[in-house]
Amino acid sequence: MTETTADTPAPPRKGWRRPRLGTAGLVLPPTLWLVVFFLVPVGISAAYSVGALSFFPGEAALSLDGWRDFLDGSAYLSLFWKSVKIALIVSVASILLAYPVAYYIALCAPKRKYVLLLLIIAPYFVSYFLRILAMKVILGDQGVINSFAYWTGLRPQDDPIPELLYSQTTVVITLVFVFVPLVALPIFVSLENLDRRLLEAATDLGASRFTAFRRITLPLSLPGVLAAFVFVFVPTLGEYFTPLLVGGTDGFLFGNSIADLYGASQDWQTGSVLSLFLLFMIAVLMAAFARFISLRSVAAN
């Protein structure tokens, strides 16, 4: 092994002399895994949705009836819009709650920044199911909140707050509780990357703090906010477990319909139609956001 004689490394080169095989060897395994176990299943779903494959042997018949029935003002379509409404409420609420917190951590707490951030984010990775369970335990008619209300006399015994459990409200509260840690992260990142000199320049020129916020901080943090929105809106749109546990009949959402169609109803065709429709709408949303985000960051620079 020869020892290097230079003190500084050689200047970086543009293209590397790595053999092609190396790149393929790196890229192929993960890509193949995802193609086989992610894209192919989606493809098979698509086949089911048009009847190319059928759950019941011998009934495969290519047809667009499944799609036609769905799009033609079916109950499932309105359920989809109901889920969109809930997802929007959850997303907006989460962002409104998380933004001030992320702002504080990013811009006002230099020393304990990362510890605080970690404290906020960790619950998301630690337990999805347990946190829903916690909500179920707390919100029931004889759960923690209601029994606390009786105990302290805030509400008479046997007159619980019914909206607390098994309603759309419950689903919203629980989903905000579940997702708000995740939402804080992208907002924090975009705020942390903010160049404080811009704010200094603005205040030097006489702008108030609020104006500086409104015209500099807010627009520059928008990519983070949009990313946060996507991170909570998309999963919430397809939420299944939370409505199952705490939603009741009122909080029944699109994801629950999909699950039931594949389960008890054995209607894989309609289930696939719903699944693919959801994926399609998400893809449309992502396309719209991707364009919006890149234009925005160009404009901001």
Add this chain to the structure above:
Amino acid sequence: MSELDRLFNRRLSRGQFVKLGAVAAGTSFLAACGGSESSGSAAGSIEDEPGNLSVLEWAGYEYPAYGKVEGAPGVLDQYVEAYSKPTYTFLTSDDQALGKARAGSKFDLVHPCVSYVQDWVDLGYVQPFDTSLLTNFDKLNPSLVANSQIDGKQYFIPVDWGFSSVMYRADKVEPDGEVSWNLFYDDRYKGKISWWDSPIENFLIWGYTIGQFDAYDWDNWTDPVLEDAKKFLIEKKKLVRNMWSSQTDFDTDVANGNVWIGYAWGGSFKAAKDAKLDVVYADPKEGRLSWNCGFVLGQDTANYHHAHAYVDQWISAESAGWIIPNYYYGHTNTEVDTSGVDPELVKVFKLDDPTALDEPKAHIERYVPERRKFAKAWDEVKAA
């Protein structure tokens, strides 16, 4: 720009669409080649079998919950001690069980109800029992046994029977005149009602109450009638707090005071009584629904003899003696002694009345030829 920024600024949709299209086309052709299934065999002895019995069972019917006796061996202890504890997967309804089976889950034993046996046989999922291996078989109620044969073969071993009816809190609910299934649609109790998440029964209830016809006469269910039923149920769904899937979920809701009126089997009545609630297990004027459930044997089972041994324990007189006071269900073993049972119980559940399951007092479950029609309608009720 860092790699991360590059990643997030990409348009994520285009490439995926192209990929999806290609993959979908490709896999449709590939996957359309279906396959056939192998079948199990009855030869061999119990020692040759792996012994890891897997059962698709109702919640509460699993060992050790089922047959549990304080301070004494339970009903199923003998089997578990001789062999090993079975693994259980829980079903929430017969439809869901069928769905699971169709989706490829394999079980040695399933505990469906008699109106579904034809569906299981048609699926090719089950094989007949060898009744010579069941020592308690000849003690079972002959008419229920005969009812569960298909083409003369004993595909189904009937075990438990009972009622499905309206259960309500006497201290909270005042029925409007004679007790009726109508309580499920009573506007006064909005948010305190719970239906079972199962298509057939909900439509049957509508048929008997609002439709005013024999709901089990399938000729009555024309498309316009089904449409009416759907609309009505969608409207009344607003009164329903929660659709229950597992009986124990319902029991918890009742115990917590979340619901006052619900679709209940006898076991829920017992659970509510245990929770010291003042409940009534109603005898609605339209008649109760009744059911008879039991075991079917998996076609591919590797535990043929174990399965028979397990079922044999279930149909024993000991098992019958346990299920009556613990679930308020009946059992098909006719040698059970009901004299020690609480007479109040016997009255409520008509345990001494062999005609209790007959029309018009009760409507026993039967095969539904157009099951998918009802399932589809029910999905739309839930989605609306």
Add this chain to the structure above:
Amino acid sequence: MDIAVSPRGKWALRVMLALFVGFLYAPLLLLVVFSFNDNNLPVFPLEGFTTRAYEQFLDNPELRNSVLTSSKVALVASVISIVLGLLAAIALVRKRFAGKGVVSALLLSPLVIPYIVFAIALLILFVQIDKLPGIALPQSMWTLVIGHVVILLPYVILVLIPRLERIDVRLEEAAYDLGTSAFRTFRSITLPLIWPAMLSAFLVSFVFSFDEIILASFVAGNATTFPLYLFSQLRFPVLLPQVIAVAVIVFTVSMLVILATEVGRRFLERKLDIELAAAPPEALAE
């Protein structure tokens, strides 16, 4: 003067932060309180203090089995994800190739798929494969591992890429110039710098997979993972205290793992970078 926020604003934000943390942790802290409460139902007023729920649950073989199953799944899935994620991260950061955009979109797309859709699609795949003649693919913990790798991969990649970017590519290049093989370069140069991030990604993946319930309820077959077991026990009101007790334990342990991981990672990386900056020639001359 703080240009970002006024002093009064700062206090308002601090209150907001406190409320936020409260909202986030209070329900879980309440669970802790009720796990020691001498009552089957988690209601006020509190009865006596007892550790009965914890004792009962520790003595439960089914619980232990489910923890074992979940651990096995999490371990295998995390290892596979780290390996695949490392390959992907290196390719994305260090290489140029056609279709990079599509590949990176594909690799990150599980982040934005609702898990129910993915779980069911995966179920359909396994059912379809099972139907092919001559192939039997029953659903089991291994099918769950496959699904978990898919959803863990984006997180692993997102943790590894920033770290890889920060490693000076010239270090690796220099090693190449000296004739070191690609693998040796990785082992001597990249790996020592990236292992804290890999460990961190592994632990986060492990915890995430351990607690995952949606995929588990659809593609695990008869295998019972820990969250599935808890879910099945919810049916018994009398067992609710035990369920809560265990939930508390799992949550606490996981939180500690994540916190320790992240703090440890930052510390280690800072140390490695300082060492590297202080003595580059020695690092290269292996």
